[in-house]
Amino acid sequence: MAEEKRLMKGNEAIAEAAIRAGCSAYFGYPITPQNELTAYMAKHMLDKKRVFIQAESEVSAINMVYGAAAAGARTMTSSSSPGISLKQEGISYACGADLPCVVVNVARSGPGLGGISPGQADYFQSTRGGGHGDYFHIVLAPKSVQEAADLTYKAFELADQWRMPVMILADGLIGQMMEGVIFQPAIDPASLPRKPWATGHQADTHREINHISSIHLVPAELEASVRARFKRYDQIKAVESRYEEVNVDKAELIMVGYGTSARVALGAMELARKQGIEVGLFRPITLWPFPDKRLGELAAKGKRFLSVEMSMGQMIEDVKLAVNGKAEVSFYGRCGGMIPTEEEVLAEIRRILKK
């Protein structure tokens, strides 16, 4: 039987989806605008006899995630921009130790303490390996409450499949707004595939001790380990890039936007159509791996692009790399917690197309 459609905040939908995806250990520390996520976990995880800990800091929470992941749990932490910066050391360690976990960033505006309004200025940090060392991890960007829930299930799957942290990069608007959402059925954590690499239970099973660490003091060994991980990155790039396209064939100009910006761009597209201007939208769903192949194909067809962001221009660098000089790429962005309006984006479209 299909589940009933529920009205929920994005933050709550991510939390509910995580529980249903079999998250058995959540560690968090409060920060606006993601607090409903931690609150939902506090309310529901203990009932299900799962682990919920409000840690003493963000640094502590991500290291608890490291421990739970090493013990084989489906585990998650969530925060917002300044808190995610604090977690970067732990994310780097988890990447170095090949530990699957889910990290949710309900991003706000920065830099520094910045403001609590929505922002997309954490794109570089999320997609370039925000901590130290040579690494990447998958980054998923939902555009709606429904997709926030769907991508949360997906994040746990991908984390386990590729043995890496997966980040859900939302923003304060996606987290705070309410929309209808239908959840997929709950997964019994006991039914999930075993993780033979995990630590623990050696005394019961007498199996060989597993060591989980990111340390390699012999340079040649470390190089081999990083190279092996980058081979996996190539495989991920080949199969995991996701995107949505709207009206790209007819479009004179294709907007590129993710999350909230994509919703605004979609509105601008509707306004443009009423004025007889055909524009399209290319929406990356995975920010890493960035769907560069498809964007390159569109550039080869002679399309021009407008990157719409809630930042001073970060994703535009990936758009330019994908387009590789074959097409013009323009930018429109707001920052500091301001959300671009459909009307502003339309005005920019008209300016570029001289219409």
Place this chain on the structure above:
Amino acid sequence: MTEKTFMAGFGGQGIISLGQLWVYCGMKEGKEVTFFPFYGAEKRGGVARASVIVSDHEIASPLVTAPDSAVVMNMDSLPLCEEVLKEGGTLLINSSLVKVETRRKDAKVVKIPCNELAEQIGEVKIANMVMMGALSKVTGAVKLDKLEAVLKTFFPESKHKFIPMNLKAIEAGMAAVK
């Protein structure tokens, strides 16, 4: 049909509940909905605002920038609503607290004495429900025919005794629209 509504009042007037119940009912009536509260350092007495959209189609931007209708629950909200309302849009004004005329001559103005009507029913706190009844009557975007069931899930069991009063407020709001 797409009805974009901007709602504003002071913290404590039930703007957030009004917006949530509006979209909850819309969703139960088969519509696509979004509700986005302007979160910040709001507190009782500060300005509370919400962007609310109900549509037959997929909703693009959840941020309402040129609303078809605007709900003005107190004096401070009037300039906010006047600034954003689209050309020829509808201003629904709580005339119990807003005693001045709007400067938006293009707007369709609907005045509802929400506080008085709520007090007549017995509780000034349900002034927001009176306004929701008026909003339904004026826009037709949400019929509110599933409100009773929605209130049963929205309120905890201990508050169910207040449901009949809320339904009366909705009716009063609908009736107040001439």
